[in-house]
Amino acid sequence: MTTTDPSVPSNDALQAERDRLTAAREALRRMREEVAGSELVLGDVVNDKVTNAALRRGRERRLAALAEVPGAPLFFGRLDFDPGTVFFDDDPGGAPAPDGSADADRVQIGRRHIHDRSGRPMVLDWRAPICVAYYRASPQDRMSVRVRRRYGFTTVTPGPDAEPEALLTAFEDEALTDAPPEAGQGGGELLNAEIERPRTGPMRDIVATIQPEQDDLVRAPLGTTLCVQGAPGTGKTAVGLHRIAFLLYTERERLSRSGVAIIGPNRSFLSYIHDVLPALGEVDVHQTTVTELLTRDLPERSRPAAGWIGRVEEPAAARVKGRARMAEVLRRDLWSHLRTPEEAVMVRRGSRRWRLYPEDLRPLLDELAERGVAYGSGRELLSHRIAHAVLSLMEGEGEACDDRTHAQVRRDPAVRSAVTAMWPKADPIKLVLGLLTDPERLARAADGLLSPEEQAAVLLPGRPRGPRSARWSEEDLALIDEASALIGRPAGLGHIVVDEAQDLSPMQCRAVGRRCASGSLTVLGDIAQGTSPSAAANWSTLLEHLGKPTGHLRVLDRGYRVPAQIIDFAARLLPAIAPGLGAPVAVRRSPGSLRVTPAAGGLAAAVADACRTALEGEGSVGLIAADAGLAALRADLAAEGLPVPLLGEDGAGLDASRLVAVPASLAKGLEFDAVVVAEPAAVVDAEERGVNRLYVVLTRAVSTLHVVHERPLPEALRDAVTG
Numbered sequence: 001m002t003t004t005d006p007s008v009p010s011n012d013a014l015q016a017e018r019d020r021l022t023a024a025r026e027a028l029r030r031m032r033e034e035v036a037g038s039e040l041v042l043g044d045v046v047n048d049k050v051t052n053a054a055l056r057r058g059r060e061r062r063l064a065a066l067a068e069v070p071g072a073p074l075f076f077g078r079l080d081f082d083p084g085t086v087f088f089d090d091d092p093g094g095a096p097a098p099d100g101s102a103d104a105d106r107v108q109i110g111r112r113h114i115h116d117r118s119g120r121p122m123v124l125d126w127r128a129p130i131c132v133a134y135y136r137a138s139p140q141d142r143m144s145v146r147v148r149r150r151y152g153f154t155t156v157t158p159g160p161d162a163e164p165e166a167l168l169t170a171f172e173d174e175a176l177t178d179a180p181p182e183a184g185q186g187g188g189e190l191l192n193a194e195i196e197r198p199r200t201g202p203m204r205d206i207v208a209t210i211q212p213e214q215d216d217l218v219r220a221p222l223g224t225t226l227c228v229q230g231a232p233g234t235g236k237t238a239v240g241l242h243r244i245a246f247l248l249y250t251e252r253e254r255l256s257r258s259g260v261a262i263i264g265p266n267r268s269f270l271s272y273i274h275d276v277l278p279a280l281g282e283v284d285v286h287q288t289t290v291t292e293l294l295t296r297d298l299p300e301r302s303r304p305a306a307g308w309i310g311r312v313e314e315p316a317a318a319r320v321k322g323r324a325r326m327a328e329v330l331r332r333d334l335w336s337h338l339r340t341p342e343e344a345v346m347v348r349r350g351s352r353r354w355r356l357y358p359e360d361l362r363p364l365l366d367e368l369a370e371r372g373v374a375y376g377s378g379r380e381l382l383s384h385r386i387a388h389a390v391l392s393l394m395e396g397e398g399e400a401c402d403d404r405t406h407a408q409v410r411r412d413p414a415v416r417s418a419v420t421a422m423w424p425k426a427d428p429i430k431l432v433l434g435l436l437t438d439p440e441r442l443a444r445a446a447d448g449l450l451s452p453e454e455q456a457a458v459l460l461p462g463r464p465r466g467p468r469s470a471r472w473s474e475e476d477l478a479l480i481d482e483a484s485a486l487i488g489r490p491a492g493l494g495h496i497v498v499d500e501a502q503d504l505s506p507m508q509c510r511a512v513g514r515r516c517a518s519g520s521l522t523v524l525g526d527i528a529q530g531t532s533p534s535a536a537a538n539w540s541t542l543l544e545h546l547g548k549p550t551g552h553l554r555v556l557d558r559g560y561r562v563p564a565q566i567i568d569f570a571a572r573l574l575p576a577i578a579p580g581l582g583a584p585v586a587v588r589r590s591p592g593s594l595r596v597t598p599a600a601g602g603l604a605a606a607v608a609d610a611c612r613t614a615l616e617g618e619g620s621v622g623l624i625a626a627d628a629g630l631a632a633l634r635a636d637l638a639a640e641g642l643p644v645p646l647l648g649e650d651g652a653g654l655d656a657s658r659l660v661a662v663p664a665s666l667a668k669g670l671e672f673d674a675v676v677v678a679e680p681a682a683v684v685d686a687e688e689r690g691v692n693r694l695y696v697v698l699t700r701a702v703s704t705l706h707v708v709h710e711r712p713l714p715e716a717l718r719d720a721v722t723g
């Protein structure tokens, strides 16, 4: 242990800190007022509207970034450095920070920078370089820190309509100067309290308690593509979100031009993480699923009435469609549209006629086809080449030609129709539709790449006639996206964080990877939690499909969510689903956190009991069961006098009700204080990777897990000692 002062701080010391908090709040209010009251400098005449709108948007963004987050304290830590360590930019002579104590340089650390009227910092943004010491200083390397102070807060809601407020109620000092050298970094009681704080509503930021191994990932430079393998609850999602906030701080200008996105597995997950970045002052990050990201780039007019996703692929077909070799099938099909010229092109200019014969045109076409240009730009390039060849003929006959002549020849109807005949226009949706509804065409493109059975598996059902009547699957969208990219390159983003990346198929990886071909990625996931038919077996292959084979693989193995008793139980499934992957080392044990109950008197009655018991505790309760059985179970529970809203239905979110029913397929990435799992065997039986799904489901609980079963438990879980 490091020297953590367990004594309760004196009232005076506590009051001084509260005064500091009040002053910071006041200063932030003044900063907001300054932004709100700032005059918009208007351009004149032409640019007025555009400039005005841009300025207004900028001001609104600044205001949103300066908004106080209800219940989140403006600072959470303090560092006392050796004297002479801290200098601010505006100190001409490098004078130390003028805060408080005579014998130490002191900084307060919070979610955002706050300064006083004269511009002097009162609270430093946690992302500032000097704040690294707050997260990493240890007795072995104290980074000039003498004392690290962590504050404790209690959230109170003063009235029925009032916003929650964070009351500073305690602090804890860790003296690094006189700690024994073997001491590690002590998180102290406040870290434990933070981890065990009952969950209500959406995910919270962890900015006050980021651990050294996490901070190392959060602050990796923008150019680095990171791939983080981490068991359930090791903080991968939290790291990804804080990394975005960090990168936006250090590289704001670059990233605000190119854009940043976080990709999550589904909408429920995205609403769960939705508030974290705004609480860190970042309101401009695109939070999306892969499917949303891809459909965003598709023409609205082609959208089927029921939406883009009208069908879930059979696992075997999903696997074939997800394979990287589908890219080659598409490439072959697209380029097979090129036609060797069969007729001459004749351009009339005044009384003269200029002809290019098929043997003149063929080399132009071949040269372009071999150059590896995007299909879509080939048409334009071909018309240039043809015009150039015609102009050469003209000049050979002494005609005077210039750029205008070149443009006129390029636009000549004869040239245009020759280009269209040789290099037909291509539309990605029609291309995929054509390929997946025409067995002969598919056979030509897939020759040597897909077996006849695989070809039969990928055909679209129902022989749709057009894009709007097709029932597309998520896998089809990745194919359409690949076709789009073969025709024209998509716009890129500066950085993408992909959560639950183990579930991306190779084709989806390619779609994500090409969106940040010149940017970088943070890839987060857990091979053991792979549930999609194309889930990754290892990270190096996935990184290759993402186009980042040199990405750095890092492992997180300290589990912050799930108590040891529960993780040890779930980890019994690991040898079957991810041999070689270890269970996380839980940071806490919690006796009584696991119960496994046979449902002697019927499943619904036992589940109702388990839910009622769970509701006696604090925080959120998730009832998780196989998707197919959930409706019947809810009906039975309602009959037992316990109506349970379904996650995502009728607005039932993670903050609308303490108890929600969660289909097993939506549980990924979520967490609840108490989890009741009904009938694990049904979760296993529901899908090919049902055991992986069960592993996900069993690792969602922060405090208690209650497994209720009528059927025998999966073999690996039998005879577990509970308690």
Ligand SMILES: Nc1ncnc2c1ncn2[C@@H]1O[C@H](COP(=O)(O)OP(=O)(O)OP(=O)(O)O)[C@@H](O)[C@H]1O
Pocket (backbone or CB within 6 Å): 194, 195, 204, 205, 206, 209, 210, 211, 214, 230, 231, 232, 233, 234, 235, 236, 237, 238, 239, 526, 529, 560, 561, 668, 669, 670, 671, 699
């Ligand atoms: N340093 C920390 N301080 C406090 N809480 C933490 C810390 N790290 C992680 N947690 C908490 O642990 C829980 C799990 O974190 P997170 O969801 O990021 O894990 P994960 O690795 O993405 O899990 P999964 O693989 O199950 O999706 C969250 O409630 C998170 O806030």
